[in-house]
Amino acid sequence: MNDTNELVLEVADLHTVFTTPRGVMRAVDGVSMSLRAGETLGIVGESGSGKSVLGRTVMGLIADNATTAVSGSVRIGGHDVHAMKPKDRRKLWGPEVAMVFQDPMTSLNPVKRVGAHITEALRLHLGLNRKDAHERAIDLLRQVFIPEPARRMKQYPHELSGGMRQRVVIAMALACDPKLLIADEPTTALDVTVQKQILDLLASLASQRNMATILISHDLGAVEGRTDRVAVMYGGRTVETSLTSRVFARPAHPYAEALLASIPRIADAPHTVLRAIEGAPPNMLAPPGGCSFAPRCRLAQDRCREEQPQLREMSDGVRGLHAEASHLGACHFPLTEVTERQEVG
């Protein structure tokens, strides 16, 4: 295993279970994944599918406590995040793993200057003095293409536009050169015109730094072309995962297909009716038995409502690739097989 291809993240059978006054909620229900340096993974799903909780549990921001139970393992750079003491875990946050949050309006402290947001991490983790931290912070602002970085350092978050603020949040996350960046819906709260700029910025920064990136989004369009692999989540589980291009070309899970069909395409003929997914995401407090997508699935059969499908290799004809490029899906009747059958019959 050489340096550029080092395994940065390994998640095995991760469960995050919240005990709420209204019942037990399995927000993450047995997720496994791995990521190498420089690789980009997209995690997509509707709101409530558990993708944000997954991101926070991977990072260790959500950990075992009175109302939360985390089981399974998360290894970042070889450290078992959930077996560490909180104090040691904090040492990972910054140099090993960092996070970009959804809403730059709320993820910057309104009473703190832009500069302080970035320099405090530099001084804490890298032990820089005030002056060096300041220089480095200006450099970081320049890297995320903020004009007049020295002046911006003295401003307060409310004096910046949404896009600029999200750039600050990214600079803050990159401050200590993390090996893994988790971007949790980084563009959801931004204007459409700014979204693409931010996504492209993240992609280019990741490739410059050979940084592994997890891009969490409800928007398949954001993931397409910017990620190497994609995992589709539904009801706290991975229902399909493979190379991004393969999932987009030939989705196996009906849910992935439905998600794809709901992306508007410029290539579509005018007045094409967008297809929305019928029904609502599952009630996580009382999940249905069997496949959790079955109540909304156009192809559901009796077996789907009784037996929970496990992730398995989808037979879409391409075999023999290494494990990370395989096409896995959790469906009893994947589209890849249904269509084959239909073609035969």
Next chain:
Amino acid sequence: MRRIALRAGELLAVLFVVSFGVFAMVTLMPGDPAVAILGEGHPKQDYVDLRQELGLDDPLLTRYWHWLSSAVTGDLGRSLVPPQGDVTDRILGALPVSFQLATMGLLIALVLAVPLAMWSAAHAGGLVDRIISASMFAILSIPSFLAGLLLIMVFANGLGWFPRAQWVRISEDLPANLHHALLPALVIAMMELALFTRILRNDLIVTLNEDYILAARAKGMPPWRIMVTDALRPSSFSLVTLMGISLGRLIGSTVIVEYLFALPGMGSMIVTAANQGDFPLVQGAVLIIALVYVVVNASIDVSYGYLDPRTRRVHA
């Protein structure tokens, strides 16, 4: 700028109404001040002359105008009761004592309230939090004179740690001064402490759920640092507002405490003056207290700009 001018005009109007109200109210007192000054049993003409001399027979508005115009120059008249000192001098002598007590009380309350609230908020719902919250609620229901008596009973009389009914000026002997002021200041601090802790705890809990706190955690900042540098300042708006509102109560408990400990401050002066019907002294003291009150509240308005940079642009 316009806003500040408007605000200043409003303050002046308020002070004007207060001064007139106090003047009119106290002047309506039953009893003849001339009798109060000379005592009974003098020839009738003496009283008439004195009333003339003091201007007591002029119309109310004329007398108010005289009083106000000399008050602006710092002359608040003379006390009616022996030793009949200059009211301004009496007030200047008493003010530092009250000011020291109130400030010490406020500082003690803040110094204790901030860590207590932070601990409570960081462990919200836990045993310590519930004990702190419950005792703060209980303290709120103990009037300051009762609290003062109980503390005197335990610390001054029972344990003998503190003196009572004595005062040493700061200029004479600082350690002795602090020793004498500590127990009274504690009594003043109690009620404020309970209020401050409650409000700050609740606001901290709200702030700790903000995204930027999560973002600060994700940077690997230690919890205590997040509490101090990230959470405390955005959580202190209500606390600062409350300090303005509770200034009236602070002055009230200072009065009670001075009376209770027989300390030579504004409070005991005003209670004595009220009992003796010494109206120039009451008028002067109330006017000064109202002035302090209004000015402090105005400066609290200004301090929001420091606490919350978002409001700065609006003001400018």
Next chain:
Amino acid sequence: MRSDKSRARAENRTRTLLVGAALLVAGGAVAGFGWTTPTLVLAGKAVLVLAGLGLIFHGIARLVVGFRGKPVDLLFVLAVVWLIGICVAAVLAPLLPLGEHNDVAKTLVEPTNMAPSLLTDHPLGTNNQGLDLLSRSLHGARTSLAISLLAVTIGTVVGGAIGVMAGYFRKGVDSVVGIFTNALLAVPPLILLITLSTFLDPSLRNMALALSLLTIPSMVRLARANTIAFAQREFVMAARLMGATRFRVMTRELVPNVLLPVCSMAVVMISALIVAEASLSFLGLGIQQPDPTWGNMIAEGEGGAMEDYPHIVLVPGAFLFLTVFSFNLLGEKAQKRWDTRSAKL
């Protein structure tokens, strides 16, 4: 399955009941030990009694949970019981078979400064003139409650009316009212009371009037703020368009909506007024001896009596504390429910 659950629940309930009973007994023992052991210093006694009461409280709470199956706000229930009890006792005080409360001539043969002893003629002891403390405390409650309730009623009616008018007419009326309320607020409450006491006889009526002056400014502000908020709502506009007179709009449309927050504020104020009245009597500026109020009873302990006979202060002090505490609890609940805006402060 079902029977298992109900059995588990029954077991749980038995355990809750047992724990509750145990806590109750332990609390009683600790409190009793603290109360009766003569060798302990006062502070030690107080700590033991308080700890015992705490245990008893939790014991009862558990028992209630065990019997009813759901928790109750026991403290709230106790507060309501105390307030009802004290009000009834205060109203009936002249009819109850109590000791003498203000006529020294009748107590020449009574013991003076007698410590509380529950099974004698003077269950809460006597003062230095042999007057019965229970009787004095209940007559004191009569005065305190009468003054405070009267004051709060006057303040609410007058302040509320002025506030609604200021909020509805705005402009000139509003600024004049604003300056007067600010002027009233600029004099600290106790200072205002002391000033008033220089020329008012300390009679019950005058005290109530003076205290009502304290409540007016806050009431005006609250009623004004709520009126402004409601005056912009559609139903007020609708009433005006239908030709309702301004008086009718105010009394039929605005007042009913402003009433709830104003009334919950009134409950909060009662306790402040009780404290203010007690403070004034304590300073010797309120109701005069020999007529008892809690404030002037506590003042009797000053100047030496308290050291030898702490009950002189503690008995009226306890009445004052419990009453103020109960009103505070009630007020907080009322504000949480009906007046979310000012509940925070």
